Amino acid sequence: MLTYNMTDRAGASLYEHLYRCIRRDIETGVITEDERLPSKRSLAKHLGVSLITIEGAYSQLIAEGYLRSEQRRGYFANRPVILPQLRAASRIPACNEGALEDTNNVIGQNTLPTNKVTAEATALTAAAAIALPAATAPPATTAPPIIDLRTGNTSLELFPFKLWTRTIRNVLAHESERTLLADVPQAGLLRLRSALASYLHGSRGMDVEPEQIIVGAGAQYLYGLLIQLIGRKYTYAIETPGYPRLAKIYRANDVDVAFIPLDEQGACVDALRKSSADVVHLMPSHQFPTGLVTPIGRRYELLAWASESDNRYLIEDDYDCEFRFAGMPIPALQSIDSSERVIYVNTFTKSLGATFRVGYLVLPRHLVKRFSEQLSFYSNTVSALDQLVLALFIENGDYERHVSRLRNKQRTLRDELISALKVSAIAESILIEREDAGLHFILGIESQRSDEELKEAFLREGLDIYPLSCYELPTKGYSERLSDRNHSAEGGPNEIHRFAICYGGIAKEEVKPVVCAMERAIYNI
């Protein structure tokens, strides 16, 4: 059986390394023409690597013509005809780090490129494509058709493109040169901040002065600004399970990060008290990935905790608040905060798409003052045009109408997906939870497989879906986490494995392929 040293990989990922080793052996004749290669499963076992690794390497070799797959017979080496463009393509990109890395990149404001499935996509070409970004694959190959149920980035089709470009044209036609070129105040154009204040009043019941609003180039930038405002000496807590990317942002800013576990109501106040946390980053309207909506009682407990010290703050990340499909909306934490402890953050990522790089903070009044005292030397990061366009879009009601339409579309999408799942072949093995708010719900799967095995099975079927266990954030480093994860949510007696289904980015036509792929993944692993 093929034997390679899988440890000394010179920075390459396992699959890349294996791909290179096999290719070299084919090119040099160590593996002869028409030689049958070991089955994926046996090679995985032999080398002590995952099936996915073997699959990635084999698929790449097939795509490049080094191997062929013969149905029910296995994999065979071809005569090594090395075409120049394939050679060029086979210069291995350092693309694998990316693949693992991506695990940690899941976030509401995610902008990682994801590729849509074409209906024809099969599991294997998908798996191959993951490993090989289009840039490095041979020219003829189509883009990797993976359906994204992980980031939930709003589908481009839902962006009000015509309305948007018309608004830009309107602004260019009707605003004076002076207005368009005028220096933007540090916190953003007053006109946009007024529009936002009024929108927040109407949609979130928040009583906010425009002066409390700070506009900036996306939430990530604003978190960095907040750390400069509040102070780097404090400990910033995030929820677990939660967004790994949040931990990365706080860590890149060199603050101590604590992790607060969730109970059935949201962030655990007892855990908060036991932690060293000063500032807590929460998603009370709709937690990612658990989908938890923090009830009012817990909200007051969190506010009480925060009000016990002048250095405590709750960062309310209201990332998908526009999407509540049932029940009464629960007021924003910010709107019931009487002690100036809540900093509200939102973006337009879920409503206008990830391309739209505008976010905003709502600061308590004392922080507005501190902001202008401590950070007045910073310029605003969003162009006047972008701010004017957004302001006009909100002022004339287009934004609210768009959100309302989008909410209806997403509700329909959710209903269709859930209905299809309920009549699918896997209906008896699944349960659906927390589907009433936000753009994802929880799919519980009863299975003997581990979370990781199920995730890989989904991926082989072209579905990018992550289990909640992938979002568990230990205080240890990420590499440890990745290996830890293999030991958690293990297979064994039937258990319920919970996955976050972020459907916000799929098209109506993809509902059926998604459900079929899930059926295949769950039954045919």
Place this chain on the structure above:
Amino acid sequence: MLTYNMTDRAGASLYEHLYRCIRRDIETGVITEDERLPSKRSLAKHLGVSLITIEGAYSQLIAEGYLRSEQRRGYFANRPVILPQLRAASRIPACNEGALEDTNNVIGQNTLPTNKVTAEATALTAAAAIALPAATAPPATTAPPIIDLRTGNTSLELFPFKLWTRTIRNVLAHESERTLLADVPQAGLLRLRSALASYLHGSRGMDVEPEQIIVGAGAQYLYGLLIQLIGRKYTYAIETPGYPRLAKIYRANDVDVAFIPLDEQGACVDALRKSSADVVHLMPSHQFPTGLVTPIGRRYELLAWASESDNRYLIEDDYDCEFRFAGMPIPALQSIDSSERVIYVNTFTKSLGATFRVGYLVLPRHLVKRFSEQLSFYSNTVSALDQLVLALFIENGDYERHVSRLRNKQRTLRDELISALKVSAIAESILIEREDAGLHFILGIESQRSDEELKEAFLREGLDIYPLSCYELPTKGYSERLSDRNHSAEGGPNEIHRFAICYGGIAKEEVKPVVCAMERAIYNI
């Protein structure tokens, strides 16, 4: 002849004081209706003040209707019809407290609002208005026409507005929805980065791959990103005199800041060696505020220092490189860096105005790798539209043509300003230095006054100009610095006081008023 005590002026400038004295005499009837006033020349001689002072006072009185000028006959008092708003307007404001704070805000990307004089403005009405800012004037009065020679922000008139809006319309019309809405890669759109790489090759002789370029929402944001990339444990040095705002940005990011003095060639390498600096923020093409252009020898010395350790970097801030008016351009530090030690930073602030929030880094290759490993979770901060518009603007040559036009305009402006100064009443008391690059030159003034007194005299005449001593950055806190400054650059025997004249934001029509105001400020303090 009118006789007033010109010594006891309660802080007012000579011209203001004289204006008030004459006005009071007209209002109280000491000067009667239609009374002929002394000629400017004779009154100047009589009071022992300059002609400019008399001119300033008379013109203001004419503008306000107290006097009239009759051709070849002289100046006559009108009947004193005292309009209420004129009375209110005459309360003289203490107009420069804010100005001191602003000292710390000076930076290339400065966005402090400044007010332009309209083309019709004459020196004298401008001078009059200086003393009467809108804040204390009645509502109908216009904003105080302080001429900004401090920030040098490009005048709005020079922004290619029509070309720009046309480019936006072109992009909206010709780019697909998918292109406009596609996720922007973390480092920016490849199309923009390619356009920038090609532009840098042509204009700066830099041999840069698009992959080395990171696009972001302005230089300030990019500095924060750089600190996350390089590390917060290192000491970041900035030049002194230099931008106080840079020190603020690095400090807000909680890194240690060192200050490297300049000698005649630029940042002092000896001082650098004695400091704890690891990373040095330099402006070798045209240092602000000194105007120094670092010669090639010193550049190699700086590179040699940087190449001595893997943790050392030179941040090359090339903020106004587009404006070189004489001599051969000196290659960018980046272009002669063979050890991957230079990080190049630039924006479009000087060429497209402060509103345009796009900056970029050019990273050495090993940092590109580190960037994608360590900071891959960050989304890009500039919208796809803004990037596409800029890319198209560069690709089709519009940007280069605009820069070329702007360079010519700025050269003409510089030439006219310098010529006017050379034939002005103060020609014998001034010297002009470092006028061949960038958008400011150094005005040396021989005077017994202190820097601070001269600065205040300029401000009273409506000129916002700072001496180099205002940009000296001690390691102590800013409040200490402000008081320190009063003891430095003191008055006494005639000395040369150096001021940075940032003319980039003034209009052609303002050249004469500026020179007249300088004459008044320097002679009549």
